[in-house]
Structures are given as C-alpha cells and as structure tokens.
Amino acid sequence: MTAEMPHMASVSIGVWVGVGGRYEPAPLSGVSHFIEHMLFKGTRRRTAKQISEDIEGVGGYLNGFTTEESTCFYAKARHDRFRGLLDVLMDMFLNSRFDPVEIGNERSVIKEELAMYLDQPQHHVQELLNETLWPDHPLGRSLTGTNQTLDAMNRSNILRYLRQTYVSNRAVVAAAGNVSHDKFLRAVRGFARRFARGERPRFAPVTSTQTAPRVRLFTKPVEQTQIALGIRACSRHDERRFALRLLSTVLGENMSSRLWQILREDRGLAYSIGSSISCFDDVGTLTISAGLDTEKVGEALRLIVREMKRLAATTVPAAEFRRAQDYVIGQIDLSLENTENQMMWLAEHFLGYRKILPPVEIKQRLSAVTPSEVRAAARDFFRPDRFCLALVSPLKKADALSRLLAEPT
Numbered sequence: 001m002t003a004e005m006p007h008m009a010s011v012s013i014g015v016w017v018g019v020g021g022r023y024e025p026a027p028l029s030g031v032s033h034f035i036e037h038m039l040f041k042g043t044r045r046r047t048a049k050q051i052s053e054d055i056e057g058v059g060g061y062l063n064g065f066t067t068e069e070s071t072c073f074y075a076k077a078r079h080d081r082f083r084g085l086l087d088v089l090m091d092m093f094l095n096s097r098f099d100p101v102e103i104g105n106e107r108s109v110i111k112e113e114l115a116m117y118l119d120q121p122q123h124h125v126q127e128l129l130n131e132t133l134w135p136d137h138p139l140g141r142s143l144t145g146t147n148q149t150l151d152a153m154n155r156s157n158i159l160r161y162l163r164q165t166y167v168s169n170r171a172v173v174a175a176a177g178n179v180s181h182d183k184f185l186r187a188v189r190g191f192a193r194r195f196a197r198g199e200r201p202r203f204a205p206v207t208s209t210q211t212a213p214r215v216r217l218f219t220k221p222v223e224q225t226q227i228a229l230g231i232r233a234c235s236r237h238d239e240r241r242f243a244l245r246l247l248s249t250v251l252g253e254n255m256s257s258r259l260w261q262i263l264r265e266d267r268g269l270a271y272s273i274g275s276s277i278s279c280f281d282d283v284g285t286l287t288i289s290a291g292l293d294t295e296k297v298g299e300a301l302r303l304i305v306r307e308m309k310r311l312a313a314t315t316v317p318a319a320e321f322r323r324a325q326d327y328v329i330g331q332i333d334l335s336l337e338n339t340e341n342q343m344m345w346l347a348e349h350f351l352g353y354r355k356i357l358p359p360v361e362i363k364q365r366l367s368a369v370t371p372s373e374v375r376a377a378a379r380d381f382f383r384p385d386r387f388c389l390a391l392v393s394p395l396k397k398a399d400a401l402s403r404l405l406a407e408p409t
Contacts, residue, residue: 001172001173001174001175001181001346001347001350001356002174002175002176002179002180002181002184002346003175003176003177003339003342003343003345003346004179004180004181005176005177005178005339005342006178007178008079008177008178008339009078009079009178010076010077010078010079010177010178010339011076011077011078011079011081011082011085011175011176011177011178011179011339012074012075012076012175012176012177012339012340012342012343013074013075013076013082013085013086013089013173013174013175013343014072014073014074014089014172014173014174014175014343014344014347015072015073015074015089015090015092015093015171015172015173016070016071016072016171016172016173016174016347016351017070017071017072017165017166017170017171017172018069018070018170018171018172018201018351019032019069019070019071019165019166019170019201020032020066020067020068020069020070020071020143021033021066021067021068021138021139021141021142021143022068022069022137022138022139022203022204022280023069023138023165023201023202023203024138024141024161026138026141026149027149027152028145028149028152028153028157028161029138029141029142029145029146029149030110030141030142030143030144030145030146030149030150030153031145031149031153031157031158031161032066032071032143032165033066033110033143033144033145034106034107034110034145034150034153034158035071035158035161035162035166036064036065036066036071036073037064037106037109037110038096038098038102038103038106038158039064039073039092039093039096040052040062040064040073040092041096041097041098041099041102041106042096042097042099042102043091043092043095043096043097044095044097045091045095046088046091048102051088051091051092054084054088055075055077055085055088058077058078058081058084059077059078059081060075060076060077060078060081060085061075061076061077062074062075062088063075066143067143068138068139068143068280069203069280069281069351069352070347070348070351072344072347073089073092073093074089074340074343075088075089076339076340079177079178079179082175082177082179082184082187083187086187086188086191090191093166094191094194094195098155098158098159100154100155103153103154103155103158107150107151107153110144110145110150111147111150113144114142114144114145114146114147114150117142117144121220121222121224121226121291121392122226122289122291124218124226124392125218125226125227125228125289125390125391125392126228126287126289126390127142128216128218128228128390128391128392129216129228129230129287129388129389129390130142130230131216131390132214132215132216132230132388132389132390133214133230133232133285133388134206134283137204137206138203138204139206139280139283163196163198164198164201165198165201166196167195167196167197167198167199167200167201168192168195168196168197168198169197169198169200170200170201170351171195172346172347172350172351173188173192174343174344174346174347174350175343176339176340176342176343176345176346177339177342177343203281205282206282206283208232210232210385210386210388211385212384212385212406213384213385213387213388213389213402213405213406214387214388214389215388215389215390215391215398215401215402215405216388216389216390216391217390217391217393217395217397217398218390218391218392218393219393219394219395219396220392220393220394221394222392222393222394224291224292224293224294225291225292225293225294225297225391225392225393225394225395226289226290226291226292226391226392226393227288227289227290227292227297227300227301227389227390227391227393228287228288228289228389228390228391229287229288229289229301229304229387229388229389230285230286230287230387230388230389230390231285231286231287231288231381231382231386231387231388232283232284232285232381232386232388233277233279233283233284233285233286233381233386234279234283234284234381235279235280235281235282235283235284236279236280236281236284236352236353237281237353238279238284240373240376240377240380241277241279241284242365242366242368242369243369243373243374243376243377244277244279244284244286244377244381245277245328245366246321246324246325246328246366246369246374247286247311247374247377247378247381248275248276248277248286249324249327249328250311250316250320250321250324250374251275251286251288251307251308251311252273252274252275252288253274253275253276253327254274254327256323256327257274257275258307258310259273259274259275259288259290259303259304259307260273260274262303262307263290263300263303263304267299267300267303269292269293269296269299269300269303270290270291270292270300271291272289272290272291273288273289273290273291274288274289274290275287275288275289276289281352286381288304290304294393294394294395297391297393297395297401298400298401298404301389301401301404301405302404305404305405305407308378308382309382311374311375311378311382312375312378312379312382313375314375315371315372315374315375316371316374316375317371318371321371321374325366325367325369328366329363329366329367332359332362332363333359336359345359384405384406384407387405389401389402389405
C-alpha cells in the first residue's frame with residue numbers, strides 16, 4: 001500500500017508483521033522483540049555492517065520497533081533510492097541468517113536494554129502498570145522479556161516461532177512519499193512470492209475480574225516518585241474511542257490541559273505530567289503519568305481524582321472543548337506532513353482494521369464528538385473498579401493511596 005506524495009523529496013518504506021508481544025507464549029516472552037533485533041544482524045547476502053551501510057551510505061536511515069500487536073522495520077531515504085531501500089528490507093525479511101553466535105551476542109545486548117529500562121523509573125513504572133492492569137496475561141509482560149526467557153531462547157525455538165507468525169496474511173509492505181503505487185507494486189511483487197504461508201496467528205483475549213482499585217508499589221531509593229495511573233478503557237473498534245481521545249486531551253495531553261495547569265502551573269507539584277491512550281484489538285487504557293516530590297504524591301493524586309470526577313459530573317465548556325478538538329485534529333495534520341508517519345498510518349490502520357481509514361474520515365468523526373459524549377465516556381471509564389496505580393518510590397506502603405482511589409467518582 002502507498003501514500004503518494006509527489007511533492008516530497010523522500011520515500012519511507014516499512015515491512016510490518018501483525019504479530020507482537022501479546023501473541024507470545026510465556027516461555028518465549030520477548031521473542032518478537034528478539035526477532036526484530038536479529039533481522040538487523042546479517043543475511044545470506046549482507047553482513048550487519050553492509051545492511052546499515054547500504055541505507056546510511058545513500059543518506060538514509062534504518063530502524064525498527066516491536067509493539068504488543070505488531071513488529072515493524074523500516075527505512076527512509078531520497079525517493080530515487082526506493083528500490084535499494086526495498087531490496088535491503090526484503091533481504092532482512094526473507095534471508096536473515098539467525099547465526100547462533102549473533103543470537104548469543106544479541107541476547108547480551110537485549111539484557112543490557114532490559115537493565116537500562118529498569119534503571120529508568122519513568123519506564124519501569126509503565127512496565128509495573130502493565131503487569132497490574134493485565135495480570136497473568138501477555139499484555140502484562142515486558143516486550144523485552146526477562147533474563148530467564150532470554151536465556152531460554154535458541155535458534156531452534158526462535159525460528160519455529162518465526163515460521164509460525166511471519167506469514168503472508170499478517171504481512172504488510174507500505175510506502176509513502178515520492179513513489180507511485182504501480183511502480184511500488186511492481187517492485188514488491190517479485191519478493192512477495194517468497195513470503196511464507198501459514199495460519200493466521202491468534203492471541204488470548206483479555207478478561208477482567210477487577211472489582212476494586214489495584215496498587216503496585218516498587219520501593220526504591222529514588223529522588224522523585226514516578227506514578228502511572230491506568231484506567232481500563234475501550235478497544236480501537238469501540239465508537240467511544242473518539243470521545244476517549246478528546247477526554248484525554250482535556251485531561252492531560254498538552255500544556256493547556258487541566259492536569260498540567262493545576263498540578264504544574266498552579267500548585268508546582270510536578271515537572272512533567274500528562275495523559276495518553278492506547279487502544280488494542282479488544283481493550284484499551286488511558287494512562288496518567290507524573291514525576292512528583294514523594295511528600296506530595298497524596299496531594300497530587302487527590303487532585304487527579306478530583307479532575308476525573310469533574311469530567312464525569314459536568315460537561316466540558318464549549319471553548320475548552322473546541323480547543324481540544326482543534327488540537328487533536330491539528331496534530332493529525334502536522335504528523336502526516338512526514339513520509340514516515342504517512343507510511344505508519346497506512347500499515348497501522350490496515351493491520352488494526354483490515355482497511356485504511358482516510359485521515360479526513362478520522363477528523364470528521366472527531367469533529368462530530370459532543371461534550372456530552374466526552375462526559376459519558378468519563379462516567380463509563382472513570383470508575384474505581386477500572387483504576388490501577390503503579391509507583392516507583394521511596395515509599396514503604398501505599399494503603400492511603402489505595403483508599404483514595406476507592407472513593408467513588
């Protein structure tokens with residue numbers, strides 16, 4: 001699939017597989033991320049150095065990432081280099097060697113990555129929140145795996161998982177920039193015949209038995225307490241997701257938001273505070289994150305809960321609501337000026353919805369949301385039986401915070 005942008009100097013190409021962390025069996029937790037790393041470590045035609053040189057040597061760049069539901073590796077360069085970009089990406093996808101020596105080396109690299117994340121309280125608290133939101137479920141596991149699961153991975157079980165999941169009916173090749181669809185299609189067609197066929201991978205759906213707030217405290221001698229308050233919300237297929245996005249924007253997505261103004265500007269309680277949403281195939285979350293003086297955690301959390309109660313009790317004033325709509329729509333327009341983001345829009349929507357939703361349609365649906373629908377979403381989701389709080393903090397206990405969250409909104 002392509003987004004033709006003939007006025008651009010660049011082209012971005014991505015190879016995607018609709019498989020990520022939530023598809024993994026527990027003993028192989030982290031294998032999708034491991035495979036992503038190994039695709040950069042050499043093929044039958046190129047060494048790892050040659051892979052990077054063939055992209056960077058023409059002024060481009062190469063990267064990849066793994067999420068809960070997809071894996072992507074992509075490249076961007078001047079548009080007349082698109083055949084070279086595609087050749088490198090397809091070589092990685094179809095011909096990676098998975099050399100045992102490189103597997104051992106990369107295992108050590110990923111362990112260092114895991115250790116780095118655990119040393120970063122802002123990242124660690126998000127991992128703890130996922131474990132608390134989705135206990136005993138793949139969504140609650142780290143995408144990097146653990147030292148134990150990394151040690152258990154070898155060439156045989158990695159390749160077995162690869163053959164089972166990197167199949168043609170979960171693969172997407174997307175391009176955006178100064179390239180025509182027909183030209184790109186012809187270039188891809190020769191490689192596509194070699195894509196492995198197989199059954200569509202499946203994941204375990206989420207079921208929740210939560211009846212009260214959950215709190216997870218990791219006590220650590222840090223200078224600042226990091227908190228992440230997660231609220232179970234809706235999936236990406238739920239029509240309430242548009243109201244949810246505006247709800248998050250009003251609450252904490254920018255410097256005009258209520259939480260930023262109250263906690264940072266008015267009270268000076270936090271240097272950083274914000275909210276974001278994540279929507280998966282069957283569930284979703286709204287997450288509020290902040291770094292706080294440990295002595296002020298209770299006060300800050302009380303104010304956060306107060307603002308959530310306000311949003312559930314009263315509709316957002318018209319001027320504030322219009323600013324939130326304009327912000328979200330404006331962010332879509334700004335992001336899609338970029339060929340990389342255009343490419344990601346194509347693939348993420350196709351993998352998520354089996355069709356590409358035009359940006360104009362998304363903007364129209366956001367424009368059609370009403371303040372009463374945002375209030376209804378707040379009433380649906382801002383309930384104590386949907387709250388999970390994670391903290392990385394010097395605190396020894398968090399009973400008072402748990403009681404605070406249990407107060408009905």
